[in-house]
Amino acid sequence: DVKVTQSSRYLVKRTGEKVFLECVQDMDHENMFWYRQDPGLGLRLIYFSYDVKMKEKGDIPEGYSVSREKKERFSLILESASTNQTSMYLCASSSPHWDGYGYTFGSGTRLTIV
Amino acid sequence: AQSVTQPDIHITVSEGASLELRCNYSYGATPYLFWYVQSPGQGLQLLLKYFSGDTLVQGIKGFEAEFKRSQSSFNLRKPSVHWSDAAEYFCAVATNTGNQFYFGTGTSLTVIP
Numbered sequence: 614d615v616k617v618t619q620s621s622r623y624l625v626k627r628t629g630e631k632v633f634l635e636c637v638q639d640m641d642h643e644n645m646f647w648y649r650q651d652p653g654l655g656l657r658l659i660y661f662s663y664d665v666k667m668k669e670k671g672d673i674p675e676g677y678s679v680s681r682e683k684k685e686r687f688s689l690i691l692e693s694a695s696t697n698q699t700s701m702y703l704c705a706s707s708s709p710h711w712d713g714y715g716y717t718f719g720s721g722t723r724l725t726i727v
Numbered sequence: 728a729q730s731v732t733q734p735d736i737h738i739t740v741s742e743g744a745s746l747e748l749r750c751n752y753s754y755g756a757t758p759y760l761f762w763y764v765q766s767p768g769q770g771l772q773l774l775l776k777y778f779s780g781d782t783l784v785q786g787i788k789g790f791e792a793e794f795k796r797s798q799s800s801f802n803l804r805k806p807s808v809h810w811s812d813a814a815e816y817f818c819a820v821a822t823n824t825g826n827q828f829y830f831g832t833g834t835s836l837t838v839i840p
Contacts (some may be wrong), residue, residue: 617770646744653736655817655832703770715761715821718770 616640619704619719626726630690634722643709645687647671647679650701662687663709677714694726723724729754733831740808741839744773748803748834750818759821760801761828762792766814774816777801789813815840 620635638645644663648656649670658671660679668679676698680688685708691698701723705716732751740746752758759778763771775786782794792803801818820832 622768647791656830658827661827679817696821715759715773715776715819716771718763718772720770723768 617634617704617706617717617719619722620690621701621722622720624722624724626691626694626697626724628696630691632636632660632694632703632726634689634691634704636687636689636719637685638687638704638706638717639641639685640706640708640717642685642706642717645681646705647677647687647689648703648705649673650721652705656703659689663689677686696726698724699726700724729820729822729829731820731829731831733816733818733834735834736832737837739837739839740809743807746803746812746836747784747794748816748818748836750801750803750831752801752818752820753799754803758794758801759768761794761819762786762790762801762803763817763819763823764788764814765817765833767783776804780784792835808836808838810838810840812836 617638626632637650646661647659648682657673662681665684678690701721703721704719730753761776762774764774765771774790775784777784777794785791790805815833817833819828821828
């Protein structure tokens with residue numbers, strides 16, 4: 614089974630801190646994605662990457678950046694955390710070769726900014 | 728532009744009753760359609776998917792979904808709901824390359840004994 618691992622299930626950080634959320638997948642997938650999930654808003658795409666060193670903005674990139682130095686790891690960075698970034702963050706990966714499995718999601722990181 | 732609409736924000740059903748969750752999509756080409764389930768505090772798990780062929784697809788946990796091109800719908804059904812089915816359900820459409828998905832806003836299911 615494809616496994617997508619997010620390093621923290623729960624995280625509490627202070628306003629203004631630089632926050633790193635880590636995501637690692639073990640199936641050699643080229644595509645990786647970061648979403649945030651908020652009640653009533655569903656999943657909103659923050660950033661995605663189709664290859665190492667490659668990144669594309671999603672629908673809500675403001676206040677975030679990403680890093681993909683290795684194929685298996687995709688990091689989301691909150692440059693200066695603010696309370697409106699308190700949310701559930703979900704990482705996903707997929708193969709571009711349309712293997713039919715769609716996205717595989719990590720378990721999520723519940724981030725609270727105080 | 729691609730989009731997915733789940734018109735029901737929240738649904739409550741009794742255990743043992745039947746269930747139908749609605750999903751409508753907007754996509755110019757042949758859609759690739761998915762249903763995911765999210766238990767509290769968890770990530771999303773794939774329930775079932777439709778790519779082509781038989782328009783009635785079977786998934787895990789006794790769920791099925793029917794693709795109706797004329798109605799642009801992909802509704803999820805289960806004949807008899809169990810208490811463990813209480814969760815958030817997301818419908819999604821993928822581009823024909825599979826590189827990007829578009830999600831609905833989700834339907835929260837409550838099951839009462």
